[in-house]
Amino acid sequence: MNENKSALDRVYAANGPQELGDAYAQWAADYDRETIALGYCLPFVIAGWVARYVARGAGPLLDAGCGTGLSGPFLRALGYDRLEGLDYSHEMLELAAGRNAYDELKHAELGKALPWAVGHFAAFLSTGVFTAGHAPASSLEELARITQPGGHAIFTVRDMLIEDGGFADIFRQLEEAGRWRKLEESEPFRAFVLAEPDVKVKAFVFEIR
Template sequence: MSIEDQANAALDMVYSAKTPEELSKAYAAWAASYDGETAALGYCLPFLIASWVARHVPAGEGPLLDAGCGTGLSGPCLKALGYGDLGGLDLSQDMLAIAGSRGAYGDLRQAALGGPLPWPDGHFRAFFSTGVFTIGHAPASGLHELVRITREGGHAIFTVRDQVFEAGGFQNVFDKLERQGRWRPVEQSPWFRAYAIADPEALVKTFVFEVV
């Protein structure tokens, strides 16, 4: 089986998970080979997100939260750009162990988006998230907790997969947070490919909001 076939099989297992426990088990099985297999597909989101962070958060400001950090591919990119105060959360302890080995994160915690998060109100300068608001993963409602732990004037920077944007009620959550005076829209990208090589129909959009 080729690396691409192995990655697609792992993705199928992840997307078919019905519970957080099944999802955590799927990622535990994938953790050791995740980086090489997603690289073979041309998975670009963990690296592209650094561009949006750099556009809206001055280097050196923090702390920043990598929400759904996985194996921590974004951390070294941001560290190289001058962001030294990085935290991360993920559902999978196996993924967190790999993220911790990269030397870019100071505060890594196991938690599920959609439930309570283990930080106080306004703790982070910004949060960023890629590949998390997608098929079978975190619900749109998880944005409420992420906004809670982000300080006033901070930023929410995250991608959403096309297949879940409408079905998952993301626009409704966006509008509710805006009506509540919790954030305001700043920027959104066009839809673009999540994989530079494989799966050309897998589209995502990056959203940026300012917490108010």
Template sequence: MEMPDPTPLERVYAATTPGELADAYAAWAASYDRETAELGYCLPFLIPGWLARHVPAGAGPVLDAGCGTGLTGPCLTALGYDPVEGLDMSPDMLAIAESRGVYAALKRGTLGEALPWPDDHFAAFVSAGVFTAGHAPAAGLHELVRITRPGGFAVFTVRDVLVDSAGFRATFDDLSATGRWRAVEESPPYRAFAIAEPEVLVQSFVFAVA
């Protein structure tokens, strides 16, 4: 029996290299917003709430790291954050993000590699759904902390099953031990998709950058 073609989400989960992941998102970009809405994907709309608990509007520029098609950007600007800048590895996703008209700057880059901003540039960064299976490594947090100013905040989600197994907890501890940040908040696991994928759970984390 002929197997059905993988869904865009399955292609993303199956990617094993940055190139495969970029190709998967390029193929998905045009239908990403509609299809993730049908699945009940809620992280882009929830993560601004964690930011608002700790960072006042007007604190300075905010980075949407792994912004994809820019679903989070309008939520951030609606809450008064300005300017908002975005980072993503997919030029196809960035083109859609740009069309939303809310990002002051959008840059192509890959978490886990050097990022195209100077030290201490942002008042905070947010990252929703990016630290998950086959995506950005825990090591990418080091560069995000570098470009966040002292007194700023790191606000991001991690797939719950990866917190310990993929080195995130060890990276958290290393950044704390070296005085780069301190833990502020850690949520219990919760669903990333309100309708589909009930087994996909994430945690939200907030750290204050030192």
């Protein structure tokens, strides 16, 4: 457990994309085993929101910040057969590729321009990415750009960052610009079932306009 805590600490304490990438590179080989031992549930529970809002066959889905691809096989099992993923960590992407659940995986950094055309995806999902030291709130503008009108944005945000991390401002800006409308905002819930009881997130669903 101390080693797991140390790995989490390195990730949360990363100062910028390079340090974050290095932290995940060091952790990649043990990431699945250690996070599951801590009760990390977000890659699995997000499938419930996807199934609630996104019809099978609607079009390709993007797993933004897919990591080792934990969500992919479960989305496939639910009938979503067009999955793509992005992550900043090459090491994590290599592990995600081994799950044989994604049609395409790309190395990309959230917060910067993404390598897809306007409206390419029917929806994007993202879990555990909008948390301390990770992708900025501004990432949502580009993710909205590459999601088609009528499509969905489905993601979690660490509760303490919704105001302090600028997410509430981005939500409002995109809504006032007519680029999306909010469909659902969950109550805060634990990201880890067994450990880190203070790490809570909210799930959000927006419809792209």
